Amino acid sequence: MSVLNKENLKLETLTLFQKYQKTGDNMLRDQIIELNLGLVRKEAHHWVNQCHENYEDLVQVGCMGLIRAINRFDSSKGHAFSSFAIPYIRGEIQHYLRDKGYIVRIPRRWLDLGRQATNMRRDFQTLYNRQPNDTEISLALNISIEEWQEVKLAFQNREPLSLDATVNNDEDNNTCLKDIVPDPRYRSFQLCQEDRIRLQQALAQLEDKTRHILEFVFLKDLTQRETAEQLGISVVTVSRRVKKGLEMLKETMLQEAF
Template sequence: MHTSAANELKSESLELLREYYQFPSAELRNRLVQLNLGLVRKEAHHWVNQCTESYEDLLQVGCMGLIRAIERFDIAKGHAFSSFAIPYIRGEIQHYLRDKGSPVRIPRRWQTLQHQATMLTRQLQVQLNRQPTDQEIAAALEISVAEWQEIKLAFRNRAPLSLDAPMHEDDDSSASLADLVPDNRYQSFQLAQEDRIRLQQALVQLEKRTREVLEFVFLYDLTQKETAERLGISAVTVSRRVKSGLKLLKKIMVGSSS
């Protein structure tokens, strides 16, 4: 899609969302679903290669997630609707697959490449004295950057979000994402569907660099030192952003659950 067409779509979507926010109606909601169907198609296309369900079924389920996002979107908060909607769409599809017991399968070729990537990453870390970029890993694997990113996403989607990941290399090591969603029912440290969505939406609202720091430290289990190297900032800055970011996240999430 050309940039001008994409901008027109965004602007039309925003206008309708503003209207829907003031005067909700089924007609407006259906128009918003049609306008943003591309987001659902993209997610359905990603998941159809990893499960036994049909593309049409995944599309239908994803649309339910899109409708929930339309109903919950707060235009006053000022963040992009697409960033807000994707976790709802993805969450709805994942929830459906889990309920149906549909095994998420990863192609054997990707499993082999992921295994090779783990070893290559260690070698490159030693050679380069830093975390290798996606481009460097893809080149070493002799595949495109796009395919490497698809592989990473497939494995990340399959793994539970790490709630109990501690803050590495820090005196204040007790802080974890579990503190943000305290609920005794989830002893496995796997986020409940609603909490996962709330957490992703809260992350979207943070300033980009702070969000990246929190994602690296807590979601990808990198140490603060590795995070600093990857982002090209000091470990002290990472530590400071982790603390301020967690404080902000807690504030946003407590507000969103009340």
């Protein structure tokens, strides 16, 4: 799809969302679904090569994720709907495949790219005293930013997530991630794949700086001091953003729990 067509799609989708969220007209919702079916087809094409499921079945499952994304998307936040919707679509398909007994594996090419990215991040931090952004990483790896984001998400989904990392610095008021996840069945030392996807969907709604800090603390298990050193900011700034981000994350996840 050309850049112009992508921009037209983004603008048309946003316009439809603004009308749909004011009126609740299901005809507008159906137009949004039709307009963004390409996102579902792309995910279905990716996964059909890793299983024995029918392509059309995967499209139908992906559409369920697309509808969930439509119901949760807030057009006033300025995010692109495509970026918001892909984790929902992918998560729905992955959940379906796991229920069918498939083991979701990371392709060899992505494993190689992941190793290259790790080395690139280390060298970049040494040179510039900060972590590279997604655009800089994709350029260094000579791949599109979309592919890099898929690689990154695949690795994030594979890694166990610690729920016992301390959130606040207050000695008398320490909060762990498990304290903000509403369902008691989540209270274990690792978060299962479906719940990681749910958490990542909530993280995707945060602004970039706050989201990156939470990812360092919870997805990569860094301390707040290590996170501050990685990002070239103060520990106080990290602490404030973690507190702010968790308040927003808690609100989002509690809303989705009901």
